[in-house]
Amino acid sequence: MILTVTLNAALDLTYRVPRLTPHATHRVTDVAERPGGKGLNVSRVLAALGHRTVATGFAGGGTGDALRALLTQESEVTDALVPVGGATRRTVAVVDAATGDTTQLNEPGPVVSPAEWHTFLGTYRELLADARAVALCGSLPPGVPVDVYARLTRAARSAGVPVVLDTSGEPLRRGLAARPDLAKPNADELAALTGTTEPQRAAREARRRGAHSVVASLGPDGMLAVTADGAWQAAPPRRIAGNPTGAGDSAVAGLLSGLVEGLSWPERLARAVALSAATVRAAAAGEFDAATYAELLPKVAVTELPGPAPGR
Amino acid sequence: MILTVTLNAALDLTYRVPRLTPHATHRVTDVAERPGGKGLNVSRVLAALGHRTVATGFAGGGTGDALRALLTQESEVTDALVPVGGATRRTVAVVDAATGDTTQLNEPGPVVSPAEWHTFLGTYRELLADARAVALCGSLPPGVPVDVYARLTRAARSAGVPVVLDTSGEPLRRGLAARPDLAKPNADELAALTGTTEPQRAAREARRRGAHSVVASLGPDGMLAVTADGAWQAAPPRRIAGNPTGAGDSAVAGLLSGLVEGLSWPERLARAVALSAATVRAAAAGEFDAATYAELLPKVAVTELPGPAPGR
Numbered sequence: 001m002i003l004t005v006t007l008n009a010a011l012d013l014t015y016r017v018p019r020l021t022p023h024a025t026h027r028v029t030d031v032a033e034r035p036g037g038k039g040l041n042v043s044r045v046l047a048a049l050g051h052r053t054v055a056t057g058f059a060g061g062g063t064g065d066a067l068r069a070l071l072t073q074e075s076e077v078t079d080a081l082v083p084v085g086g087a088t089r090r091t092v093a094v095v096d097a098a099t100g101d102t103t104q105l106n107e108p109g110p111v112v113s114p115a116e117w118h119t120f121l122g123t124y125r126e127l128l129a130d131a132r133a134v135a136l137c138g139s140l141p142p143g144v145p146v147d148v149y150a151r152l153t154r155a156a157r158s159a160g161v162p163v164v165l166d167t168s169g170e171p172l173r174r175g176l177a178a179r180p181d182l183a184k185p186n187a188d189e190l191a192a193l194t195g196t197t198e199p200q201r202a203a204r205e206a207r208r209r210g211a212h213s214v215v216a217s218l219g220p221d222g223m224l225a226v227t228a229d230g231a232w233q234a235a236p237p238r239r240i241a242g243n244p245t246g247a248g249d250s251a252v253a254g255l256l257s258g259l260v261e262g263l264s265w266p267e268r269l270a271r272a273v274a275l276s277a278a279t280v281r282a283a284a285a286g287e288f289d290a291a292t293y294a295e296l297l298p299k300v301a302v303t304e305l306p307g308p309a310p311g312r
Numbered sequence: 313m314i315l316t317v318t319l320n321a322a323l324d325l326t327y328r329v330p331r332l333t334p335h336a337t338h339r340v341t342d343v344a345e346r347p348g349g350k351g352l353n354v355s356r357v358l359a360a361l362g363h364r365t366v367a368t369g370f371a372g373g374g375t376g377d378a379l380r381a382l383l384t385q386e387s388e389v390t391d392a393l394v395p396v397g398g399a400t401r402r403t404v405a406v407v408d409a410a411t412g413d414t415t416q417l418n419e420p421g422p423v424v425s426p427a428e429w430h431t432f433l434g435t436y437r438e439l440l441a442d443a444r445a446v447a448l449c450g451s452l453p454p455g456v457p458v459d460v461y462a463r464l465t466r467a468a469r470s471a472g473v474p475v476v477l478d479t480s481g482e483p484l485r486r487g488l489a490a491r492p493d494l495a496k497p498n499a500d501e502l503a504a505l506t507g508t509t510e511p512q513r514a515a516r517e518a519r520r521r522g523a524h525s526v527v528a529s530l531g532p533d534g535m536l537a538v539t540a541d542g543a544w545q546a547a548p549p550r551r552i553a554g555n556p557t558g559a560g561d562s563a564v565a566g567l568l569s570g571l572v573e574g575l576s577w578p579e580r581l582a583r584a585v586a587l588s589a590a591t592v593r594a595a596a597a598g599e600f601d602a603a604t605y606a607e608l609l610p611k612v613a614v615t616e617l618p619g620p621a622p623g624r
Binding site for chain 1: 325327329332333334335336337338339340341343374375377378402404406408411413414415416417418419420
């Protein structure tokens with residue numbers, strides 16, 4: 001199975017309003033509730049692709065109960081979330097029906113106690129025994145040590161399980177030092193990490209900081225991979241309009257599934273780009289439009305880039 | 313005991329953000345959860361004043377469970393909410409820390425089935441047997457007949473229980489025709505009902521439409537009462553700055569408690585105005601600042617207004 005870790009899972013609410021006006025009162029015309037958090041989105045896409053997947057991390061309170069109920073009702077993801085005393089956070093996406101724009105409000109998440117953190121580490125190590133790969137995804141709730149992804153990466157590497165790291169800021173910086181197999185920042189996160197806005201140079205710099213491979217998402221322009229075997233850029237055949245929320249998580253699912261299936265880098269990138277684009281066409285993060293995926297997959301253009309010799 | 317009815321109760325969330333910017337992503341710095349809905353606010357204030365009070369209406373889903381837990385943890389209100397299959401709505405108040413302004417997002421509420429509605433009517437009739445007064449408060453969830461407040465008013469009058477009606481729009485218009493003892497619209501609701509923006513004329517018109525007495529809230533200017541015994545205006549000694557959410561509900565609690573204690577109209581109005589102002593100084597609807605209440609109560613100026621002879 002493929003393991004995903006979401007330390008700061010969320011109950012995602014989407015509110016549709018006729019028009020968002022600051023300081024006014026709005027009657028919400030439509031409410032949608034979904035399981036949220038980057039690792040849960042990755043697992044939902046993996047399950048839809050037919051992979052066995054287990055999601056761990058933390059869940060608590062009434063919001064945590066709602067999240068878990070939705071997760072198991074709506075997908076084949078196995079729930080291995082660890083209970084916490086605090087309540088799982090909510091995120092609220094307010095969609096302005098007049099413009100289609102979204103205003104996002106993200107709660108900070110529950111404070112995780114040292115005892116809860118210790119319980120999680122035990123669960124994580126047990127789950128690694130059956131994992132063919134693990135994805136470490138997203139922001140941290142209060143109370144979790146900032147070097148958490150370095151610790152989880154080292155535990156996975158000791159167990160011989162390949163690690164994909166998808167986070168940002170200090171947790172990314174610390175996590176890279178533990179040498180994950182793959183880091184998947186977007187262009188902004190990569191620039192913040194390296195101080196370089198040129199994606200290829202920034203990706204090579206992120207490799208020097210510890211990641212064996214780096215795949216950077218370039219938004220509608222596709223993805224860039226810099227690996228020990230070479231460097232590639234992959235682009236969709238056309239720009240896809242829609243909601244980009246969750247596109248990065250679908251890319252992680254594409255890369256992970258390609259890894260465990262033994263696909264080549266160009267094949268993994270094509271899958272990641274097609275899944276990302278198909279997610280932009282779907283209603284929600286963690287979902288993708290199957291027809292768009294099938295149509296785009298053979299049309300993704302993957303180009304090998306010149307660069308330093310393999311092995312650097 | 314004093315009975316309150318909240319057909320569209322809510323789990324009230326308050327989010328503090330540094331500054332609300334449409335179409336941006338916001339990290340919420342502080343989250344507060346409270347039981348919400350006008351009748352529940354009235355009951356919480358009544359309980360804080362030392363009155364026995366029972367709250368009925370509908371509650372369901374995880375949000376309903378959270379609401380009920382908060383209600384009984386934080387107050388002496390007796391919970392007689394009727395379970396429904398749908399989930400209790402949330403309201404989200406987004407407070408902009410830079411300006412202090414609030415942007416409000418209100419979910420519509422669960423659809424109430426005919427069977428659930430029937431169960432509620434039975435519960436309501438049973439509760440009336442022990443009630444000294446009843447307050448019918450707020451908006452209606454989908455599925456509840458628009459003449460609900462007329463039906464509930466007639467049932468209370470048959471049981472000899474005085475009725476206070478605090479709603480707006482069509483439910484107010486229909487409810488008035490069943491001759492509640494008191495209607496408590498604010499100036500805007502009264503103007504929408506009667507087409508008259510002059511509050512005293514509008515209140516007299518609302519009496520003609522069926523309410524035995526009308527108390528209109530005039531915001532920071534206090535309140536106006538038009539009754540069979542005369543008309544009065546009551547004003548706080550100074551303008552009170554703060555958050556007006558829930559001030560109207562506290563006024564209803566003041567009027568209800570004064571009614572069951574047999575106070576005169578001027579005494580009831582003074583209590584309602586002082587409680588309203590003390591709520592503006594409190595953190596949340598359903599709460600009031602006890603020191604402000606004690607200080608203002610003897611200072612509220614109540615003036616008798618000339619008008620048609622008593623009995624009109």
